[in-house]
Amino acid sequence: MNSRTLRSEIDTAKHSTIDYRQIFRDIPDPCLLLDAADPDYTVIEVSKARESILDAPREEVVGRPLFSVPPYTTEMFTDAFIQDLREHMRHAIRTGRSYQLEPMPLPVRGVNGVKRTAYLQTTYVPLRDPSGAVRYALVITHDVSDEIHAAEQAKTIESRLSAALKMGNVGSWVYDVATGRVIGDGNFMRMFKMSKKSAATYSLDMLMESVHPDDRMRVTASVKQSLEQGSLFEEEYRVILSDGTQRWLLARGEPVAQEDGLQFSGVVVDLTEQRDLRAQVELAREQDRLNRRAARILQQRNEELEAISRSKDEFVALASHQLRTPATAVKQYIGMVLQGYVGGITSEQADVLGRAFESNERQIQIINQILSAARVDTGRLVMAPASIDLRLLAQSIARDMESDVQGSGHTLTLNLTPNPVQVTADIDYLRMAIENILHNAIVYTPPGGHITLTLKARGSSCVLSIIDTGVGIKKADLSKLFVKFSRIHNPLSVEAGGSGIGLYLAAEIVRLHGGVIDVESRVGKGSTFAISMPIVKDIGVKSAHEQS
Amino acid sequence: MVNMSDKNLQVLIVEDEQLLNEAYARVLTAANIALLRAYNGKEALELLKENKPDIILLDLRMPVMDGIEFLKRLNPKENCPETKIIVFSNYDDQREIDEAFSLGAMHYMLKAWATPDELVKLIREVDNASQPVS
Numbered sequence: 001m002n003s004r005t006l007r008s009e010i011d012t013a014k015h016s017t018i019d020y021r022q023i024f025r026d027i028p029d030p031c032l033l034l035d036a037a038d039p040d041y042t043v044i045e046v047s048k049a050r051e052s053i054l055d056a057p058r059e060e061v062v063g064r065p066l067f068s069v070p071p072y073t074t075e076m077f078t079d080a081f082i083q084d085l086r087e088h089m090r091h092a093i094r095t096g097r098s099y100q101l102e103p104m105p106l107p108v109r110g111v112n113g114v115k116r117t118a119y120l121q122t123t124y125v126p127l128r129d130p131s132g133a134v135r136y137a138l139v140i141t142h143d144v145s146d147e148i149h150a151a152e153q154a155k156t157i158e159s160r161l162s163a164a165l166k167m168g169n170v171g172s173w174v175y176d177v178a179t180g181r182v183i184g185d186g187n188f189m190r191m192f193k194m195s196k197k198s199a200a201t202y203s204l205d206m207l208m209e210s211v212h213p214d215d216r217m218r219v220t221a222s223v224k225q226s227l228e229q230g231s232l233f234e235e236e237y238r239v240i241l242s243d244g245t246q247r248w249l250l251a252r253g254e255p256v257a258q259e260d261g262l263q264f265s266g267v268v269v270d271l272t273e274q275r276d277l278r279a280q281v282e283l284a285r286e287q288d289r290l291n292r293r294a295a296r297i298l299q300q301r302n303e304e305l306e307a308i309s310r311s312k313d314e315f316v317a318l319a320s321h322q323l324r325t326p327a328t329a330v331k332q333y334i335g336m337v338l339q340g341y342v343g344g345i346t347s348e349q350a351d352v353l354g355r356a357f358e359s360n361e362r363q364i365q366i367i368n369q370i371l372s373a374a375r376v377d378t379g380r381l382v383m384a385p386a387s388i389d390l391r392l393l394a395q396s397i398a399r400d401m402e403s404d405v406q407g408s409g410h411t412l413t414l415n416l417t418p419n420p421v422q423v424t425a426d427i428d429y430l431r432m433a434i435e436n437i438l439h440n441a442i443v444y445t446p447p448g449g450h451i452t453l454t455l456k457a458r459g460s461s462c463v464l465s466i467i468d469t470g471v472g473i474k475k476a477d478l479s480k481l482f483v484k485f486s487r488i489h490n491p492l493s494v495e496a497g498g499s500g501i502g503l504y505l506a507a508e509i510v511r512l513h514g515g516v517i518d519v520e521s522r523v524g525k526g527s528t529f530a531i532s533m534p535i536v537k538d539i540g541v542k543s544a545h546e547q548s
Numbered sequence: 549m550v551n552m553s554d555k556n557l558q559v560l561i562v563e564d565e566q567l568l569n570e571a572y573a574r575v576l577t578a579a580n581i582a583l584l585r586a587y588n589g590k591e592a593l594e595l596l597k598e599n600k601p602d603i604i605l606l607d608l609r610m611p612v613m614d615g616i617e618f619l620k621r622l623n624p625k626e627n628c629p630e631t632k633i634i635v636f637s638n639y640d641d642q643r644e645i646d647e648a649f650s651l652g653a654m655h656y657m658l659k660a661w662a663t664p665d666e667l668v669k670l671i672r673e674v675d676n677a678s679q680p681v682s
Contacts, residue, residue, distance in 0.1 A: 324638040325565055328660045332571035335663040341578040364660045371640075382642065 021045055030054060032066065032139040036093045036126060040065035041086075041137065050141065053118075055109045066139065071106050071120075092124045093134045099124045103144050119148040173253070175264040177227065180204055191249060191270055192239065212238035212246065219251075227255050227264060236271065247272040313378050320371045327367065330360045369501045372432070373484060376508045383426040383512060387536065390421040394453055394464060397434050401442070409447035415454040421462045422536050425513050433509040436502035437466045437517075437529045444492050445470035445526070457535060465530045472523040481519060482507040557675055558582040560601040562592045562618065563636075564610040568659070572605065575664040581671065589618025596622065601631060603671055606653065608637040608644055616647055624652035632674050636662075 024033055030050030034041045046061045056070040066072070066089070067082045077085075085101070092099040103121040110116055125138040171188030175181075183201050184192070192202075192210055204223075211219055215237035226233035233253045238246050253266020334357045336342050338350060345353070375381040398414055405412045423430075441451050445468045452467040471490045473481065480486040485500035510517050515533035559576055563569040564587050573583055584601055586592035590613040592604070608615035615635065624631055633653040635645060638660055645656050655674050662670065 321639055324660045325568070328638060329565070329567040329571060331660065331662075332568065332575070332664060335665070336571065336575060336578075339663060339665050341575050341664050367660075 030120075030141040032061070032069075034066055034137040034139060036134045036137045041089060042066070043069060044136070053108050053141075053143070054106075055115075074106070076104070076106070089124050089137065093126045093137055096126050096128055096132075096134055098126065103148055108143070118143050119145040171268045173251075173266060173268060175204060175223075175253070177255075177262045177264055182207055188268060191247070191268060192241070210239045210241065212240055214238075223264075226253070227262065230255050230257075233264075233266065248275045310378075313374050316374045317371060320367045320374070323367050324364070327360055327364050331357070331364070334360065366501070369432075369436075369505055372429075373501050373505050373508075376505065376512075381429075381508075381512065383429065385424050385426055387422050388425050388427050388430075390423050390425075390462060390464060390533070391416050391455055392420075393427065393431060394434070394455055397431060397438065398453055401435065401438055404439070404442050405451060408442050408445070408449075410442060410445060410449045410451050413450065413452045415452055417455050417457050419457070421455060421457050423462065423513070423533050424536055425533075429509045430513060433506040434464065434466070434531070436506040437531070440502065441466050441468035441470060441527070441529075444468070444490065446492070449526075461532055461534050463530050463532050465528055467526065467528045469526040472525055472527055473519070473521040474523055478519060478521070482517070556582060557603070557671070558584065558599070558601040559671060560584040560586065560592060560595060560599070560604045562586045562589065562604060562610070562615065563607045564588055565607075571664075572667065575667060576671070579668045581668075589613030589615060589621070592618055593621055596628070600628060603674060604631060604633045605636050605671070606633055606648075607659075608635060608648065609639055616644065616651065619648060619651035619653065622652070634670065634674055 024031075024045050025048055027047040028049055029047065030053045031047045032043050032050065033045040035044055043061050043064055043066060046056075046058050051057055051061070054070050061069045067077075067086065071077070072082060072085075088099045088101070101122045101124075103119040105117050106120045107115060108118040108120070120141050121144045122139060122141045125140060126134040127136040127138060129135050171185055171191050173182055173184045173188050176183070180203055181201050182204050192207060208216055208220060215235075219235050219237050222233055222235045225231065231254075233251065233255075236248065236250045239249055240246055248271040249268050250271050251266060251268040253264055255262050255264040257263075334353055337345060338353050338357060372381065394416055395414065398412060402412065438451070438453070445451065449469040451469075452465075454463075454465045454467065456463050456465075471492050473488060473490070477488045480488060482503050484504040487500050507517050510531055510533070513533055515531060518530045518532065519527060520530075521527035557580075559581050561569055561572050561576070561583060563572065563585075566587075569585060569587060573585055576583055584595050584599055586595055588610045592606075593613075606615045606618070613621075615637070619633070622628070624633060632655070633648075634655040634657065635648045635653045636657055636659055637644075638658060640658055648656070655670070657670055
């Protein structure tokens with residue numbers, strides 16, 4: 001080597017000391033060079049990669065203590081944690097052995113300048129000089145995000161797979177034809193309620209023991225056929241487990257020729273829940289079918305009942321009309337005698353015939369009420385509404401029934417508002433309703449009673465009350481009061497001999513007038529029937545064709 | 549008993565019920581009313597060929613020929629406008645009554661309502677009235 005060459009080498013060497021720093025700067029990994037002898041571990045140099053990734057420029061790092069430069073300035077690095085790290089660094093320098101920290105999620109700046117969180121793993125590397133002393137240390141950081149994510153993903157996939165296998169209750173098996181043994185995994189063992197929860201080996205015969213006797217021959221034949229023909233094996237069958245429970249399994253497999261003979265492997269799935277679900281769905285469908293059928297039958301029955309009801313109504317109407325004729329004839333013939341068309345009679349004869357005539361009249365009234373009730377029931381009661389003065393109607397009814405009131409030894413008091421009370425009503429039907437209530441007041445009041453008719457107008461409605469001092473109605477009987485054909489027992493019920501229609505009809509008629517009947521009663525004291533009606537209002541006209 | 553005026557009033561009873569037909573005949577005869585009696589519409593039409601009663605007391609539901617058919621055949625508005633027709637039925641079917649009125653009947657009474665006196669009174673009122681009596 002000549003002097004020129006030597007000079008050149010020296011120059012190179014001189015140059016190379018500068019290059020070491022430059023080389024360090026250019027290291028593609030984020031790293032720091034530290035003064036290991038300095039208790040603060042002052043940073044001597046930083047790689048450009050670290051500058052950019054941790055977003056910490058050289059001037060903020062070089063010449064500063066290690067634990068005062070980013071990322072040690074972030075919240076994550078508590079005093080205790082830094083103390084811990086300092087200890088690890090000291091240990092690494094003292095022993096000369098590298099120390100690797102756990103990966104930590106830290107904010108970093110990507111190549112495109114976008115900030116993100118990356119998993120960084122830092123290693124403290126003590127650097128020995130030729131004498132073995134540690135004068136410098138490296139802090140190397142790796143972005144291990146990809147590995148961490150991959151591991152996490154793998155873990156997720158694994159847990160999902162495991163969950164899927166568990167949920168689907170899929171077990172796997174291998175049947176070694178040569179030895180006649182079946183190797184199953186944990187799921188497979190669980191399905192057969194075998195004692196081991198991990199993979200184990202059993203003879204095929206032993207497993208076949210747990211197959212339901214009704215399915216066993218079929219499964220055995222299917223295995224045999226599959227082995228002989230090399231075809232796909234698929235069977236759904238029941239197994240009876242050691243605890244006596246029954247489960248449905250679906251086994252599927254295929255024989256594959258191997259170097260060391262035929263191997264038959266496959267999976268088995270527990271279908272019990274699905275079958276239960278299917279059974280439930282089937283049950284629900286069956287129930288639905290039954291419900292529909294029941295609904296059809298009910299509808300049919302309903303139509304039959306309606307037809308029966310219609311024919312009953314028609315029968316009632318026809319029978320009632322037919323009953324009118326003989327009652328009319330009785331009325332004519334008794335009337336002829338009473339009214340002197342066939343000569344004179346004694347007063348005693350007149351009295352007796354008068355009773356027969358009254359009884360016949362009552363019969364005709366009952367027939368009329370039954371006919372009206374039948375019309376109400378079939379919606380054929382037609383109203384002929386007109387504006388009427390309810391006050392005049394009440395007076396007229398009181399006049400007409402005066403003889404009945406007196407005949408029973410009662411007194412009738414009218415307490416009517418002095419002004420006209422105009423209501424929209426079918427006068428004949430409304431009269432019938434009021435008369436029915438007044439008739440009851442007369443017959444259910446012991447002789448010598450007081451009956452009061454009051455009429456009050458209040459705003460847009462009016463109340464006509466029929467108040468008696470009669471036998472009264474028990475609370476328990478109030479609900480039966482307006483029910484058709486219901487009879488209420490009281491001291492006068494036998495004598496009164498009602499038809500069970502009068503109040504029903506009264507309530508229906510008042511209802512069709514947009515009104516309501518309220519009852520207050522005390523046993524032994526008397527009753528008040530209050531008919532409330534709107535003052536001047538159009539009443540509903542039912543779609544019918546008949547009218548009395 | 550309601551006495552009639554001296555006027556020679558003639559009533560045609562059209563009633564299929566023997567008992568009622570006879571009852572009305574007795575009552576009206578006792579009240580000095582001349583009678584014609586038929587048991588259905590067909591018999592009534594026969595009688596009307598020779599007679600012109602003042603009033604026809606007409607039942608509606610009758611065998612052989614009912615009251616409505618009788619009115620259709622008779623056409624009283626054209627053929628006997630002077631004759632007053634009282635529908636006297638125990639049926640109170642409004643459609644039936646309306647149809648009878650459209651065919652020339654002018655009055656209606658439910659048979660079950662009428663005592664002998666009321667029947668005679670009705671006939672007298674109808675005879676005197678030029679308008680329908682209700």
